[in-house]
């Protein structure tokens with residue numbers, strides 16, 4: 290039996306009306322989920338305010354309400370707890386409710402604009418291969434050892450996080466690797482968790498629709514490092530100009546990795562090909578199957594983390610060389626007949642798109658046509674639209690602008706905003722086709738022998754979201770089907 294008073298441990302209480310010695314069944318922040326004897330936590334959100342659903346939650350059987358403002362009418366027999374910040378209170382209560390699972394395994398958080406999924410997934414794969422039972426909380430999926438669950442967010446809400454961590458503890462998981470998004474930190478989804486380590490990848494333009502400006506976005510990421518305990522490690526990319534900012538106020542042990550700057554962990558790229566990278570990491574040479582400069586950073590962060598978590602160096606190097614790319618991250622296939630290379634990549638930020646295109650341009654011989662198919666998500670940062678279009682136009686031979694989850698927005702208008710970023714001298718090489726399948730088909734038709742098609746933005750996603758409705762859509766499957774159907 291779990292008692293309300295016990296899960297309020299470490300929550301700063303402003304006012305309590307009613308009995309806190311009551312038994313509770315479950316925690317919910319959505320009134321629609323509340324049942325008999327549950328606790329309802331009222332949260333002020335971006336679309337609506339949970340405080341307006343308190344009455345509904347109580348009508349549905351809530352035994353306690355956590356809120357920032359007391360409702361005007363209090364119902365007898367229901368306990369009302371006023372707190373200063375209900376998102377924070379929820380995170381602490383969720384950790385208490387599930388028995389503080391983050392303290393019973395080693396939890397590593399990965400944050401930064403790009404590379405979180407890649408690093409967390411590959412750390413999961415590497416530590417699993419080294420014989421440890423591992424957990425993963427990522428954009429693509431949630432894994433408790435070999436049991437897979439669907440992911441809805443990059444960093445889920447605090448109740449969901451603790452629920453999965455508790456399941457990991459029951460399953461004997463030793464290490465959990467989790468992505469920590471800026472929304473997650475800002476909405477205090479990761480508060481109350483004990484991290485054994487934090488990794489910073491890089492910081493570039495994204496989510497400036499949500500965060501006030503770049504500084505706020507950076508400081509939100511920094512606050513994750515500020516909260517790390519002193520026996521944790523904070524590992525940052527020293528080549529990123531914001532890397533050192535992350536370490537300014539952390540009490541964790543500080544470590545750096547870099548390709549260019551002075552750092553604790555250093556790597557050099559000796560060769561960069563479609564078959565992989567030849568790296569020199571701390572004086573050891575190794576071939577890896579991942580492609581592109583940015584993956585040298587990801588692999589170096591993984592190497593450093595493995596060492597910081599006590600894995601043996603030679604074993605780590607050997608396992609690094611066996612890692613395969615993550616679904617939808619530079620996933621590529623060469624067509625049967627005309628040897629057209631189709632690459633699917635989740636690049637959905639200007640920086641990621643630039644990296645991927647630069648990587649392709651570094652590796653290719655230069656005689657091939659590089660056709661990029663790209664769109665920008667609806668209900669997301671509008672400022673990245675012209676920037677991504679400009680990068681695509683500058684770094685490709687031909688570009689097809691198309692839709693990428695328009696959500697509630699008009700796809701044609703998103704594409705027009707992208708077109709606005711194309712420098713006039715590049716306009717002739719671009720065209721716009723709203724239907725993503727048609728756009729990919731056109732790219733396949735345009736491609737000749739040995740050409741390269743990059744389909745950016747959706748990576749592993751298996752849906753297209755239009756007007757709030759998701760229909761099946763898989764870039765990798767579609768491009769391969771089309772190339773085969775066109776007999777290419």
Ligand SMILES: CC(=O)N[C@H]1[C@@H](OP(=O)(O)OP(=O)(O)OC[C@H]2O[C@@H](n3ccc(=O)[nH]c3=O)[C@H](O)[C@@H]2O)O[C@H](CO)[C@@H](O)[C@@H]1O[C@H](C)C(=O)N[C@@H](C)C(=O)N[C@H](CCC(=O)O)C(=O)O
Pocket residue numbers: 318319320321331332333334335336337338339340342441442443444445446470471472473476
């Ligand atoms: C903008 C944003 O981040 N929204 C997240 C936020 O919702 P919100 O607080 O704005 O919710 P709201 O709809 O205004 O509702 C306020 C409150 O009223 C409650 N409510 C609402 C209706 C009702 O009938 N009853 C009721 O109780 C809601 O449950 C909520 O508690 O908190 C919810 C619970 O944690 C999230 O599901 C939701 O994610 C939405 C779906 C989302 O799209 N989030 C994206 C932007 C996101 O978080 N992305 C990052 C990764 C981004 C990246 O790095 O690329 C991620 O970590 O996934």
Ligand SMILES: Nc1ncnc2c1ncn2[C@@H]1O[C@H](COP(=O)(O)OP(=O)(O)OP(=O)(O)O)[C@@H](O)[C@H]1O
Pocket residue numbers: 401402403404405406407408428443468470490491583584586587617618619634635636637640641642644645748
């Ligand atoms: N270290 C890196 N630096 C820059 N770009 C990267 C890096 N790693 C991956 N990328 C690019 O960014 C894209 C997204 O990578 P990944 O999914 O690992 O990032 P993420 O941080 O998890 O993104 P999200 O915010 O959507 O969760 C990749 O498809 C690749 O194009």
Ligand SMILES: N[C@H](CCC[C@H](N)C(=O)O)C(=O)O
Pocket residue numbers: 428443637665666667669693694746747750
């Ligand atoms: N985690 C990111 C993913 C963006 C992927 C892109 N395909 C889109 O839908 O905008 C977000 O929710 O902003």
Ligand SMILES: [Mg+2]
Pocket residue numbers: 405406407427428429443468
């Ligand atoms: Mg991710």
